[in-house]
Amino acid sequence: MSTFYDRFLARRGALRSVLCVGIDPDPAAIPNSDSGIEGTFSFLREIIQATAPYACAYKPNVAFFEVLGPAGWDLFGRIVQCIRREAPEALIVADAKRGDLANTARFYAETFFKTYNCDGLTVNPYMGMESLAPYDQFSDRGVFALCLTSNPGAIDFQMQGSPPLFEQVARSVQERNAITRNYWMVAGATRDADSLSRIKSIAPSVPLLIPGVGAQGGELAVVLRNCGADVLVNASRSILYAYKEHSGVSRGEAAARSAKNVVDEMRSLLSF
């Protein structure tokens, strides 16, 4: 089976897009007409159908499903299948930020790569590189290690030390990736451009997932100038809930317009 990175290159080339659409079904933001599990499913299906021409990848946020209990996990599985139907070549990255050891990490890997058949998974490196090793046997999947996150509180631990923790993580992941070739890193767009270039200089062969563009206020041009085209740039709420800003169009049409705007900007900034 081809690697995650190969499939990323193919999808990026076909769509001329590095957009990742975050699937964060917040009950407080979903239209009242679409409440409940079935309503959420039909709302998300409409978004997925409408954004399929623009989405290089989708990133469902597991917490928003998990809180609904077993029925939420059933919904998560149905959303994965829905993406496979509507956008067969799009990559699916489960945003679950798992991090644990040995057997436990192995079960997390099996959960997302086998039980739900996702293409990628976000993981938390706090427990050391040993905690990421169980994912390595899934060489065709993408392992997305948190490096530098987009929140102000990233300064508490990630930016402490000399070199700072996030640089240590970047160095370790670069070394691991030289062998396994299945790593990505999560690096926040709302951080300064210097940090992004620093990460790229330490880990040149590790592609980046950049959250925080769109509703979180990142700057697409700065990101792409520093990172090149080996990125996935995530937008969640600005696409999912675009219907709130566009009157007179469907929820899907609003999402498609919002996605197209981002992708148009990507195409003007990158030579795919």
Add this chain to the structure above:
Amino acid sequence: MSTFYDRFLARRGALRSVLCVGIDPDPAAIPNSDSGIEGTFSFLREIIQATAPYACAYKPNVAFFEVLGPAGWDLFGRIVQCIRREAPEALIVADAKRGDLANTARFYAETFFKTYNCDGLTVNPYMGMESLAPYDQFSDRGVFALCLTSNPGAIDFQMQGSPPLFEQVARSVQERNAITRNYWMVAGATRDADSLSRIKSIAPSVPLLIPGVGAQGGELAVVLRNCGADVLVNASRSILYAYKEHSGVSRGEAAARSAKNVVDEMRSLLSF
């Protein structure tokens, strides 16, 4: 409602035990006669019934349930209810090591504290203290922040920096706990005693959850000498799968004997 710590004190006093029984239902270790969801449930119920007189707390490891899909989450919910029935005063700490921001963290908190009604949750501090804030509104629950874990790979990041990362985490949690009073920290028993005393000196008011006693080879006496009685000491496989070491007794009886051995040692080391 009383706080997690108050309920811990009451249970510890009533049982003279600081034992936390880890619930890690590994299909490879569960008796063949108990395979499948129903078999796993009846195996775990037997263990819970047998260890109820010794368990100050239970710590189900979420990964082992999650891998089974929605049915695994249903099983997780049933195990929580089973503990409530068989050991009504025992504390239930979901070992899920969640770590994320804002809404996402809030949904993780709601998942474990509301959807499944657990008493405590393990969390990962990599994204900063901001990522732990959403748990604070559940002032009657216990928030267990990873500090220093028991694996060799803990040296990669947790022990780097000056002061090392785990000490920074301990200091931050101590400060937060002075206000919220609902924090615990996870500190590995297989680390040297110096690290444990260091954590206690930095964060004297934060009780500790110590994994790694039993099958992972920690030393109970060293742990209790350094930490006192404000601890939960976890044993998982050495209790759950004790039946493999004891022939001629039931799985439950084997687990009870193993739990009693640990608790007897606790009683000889601590004056409850």
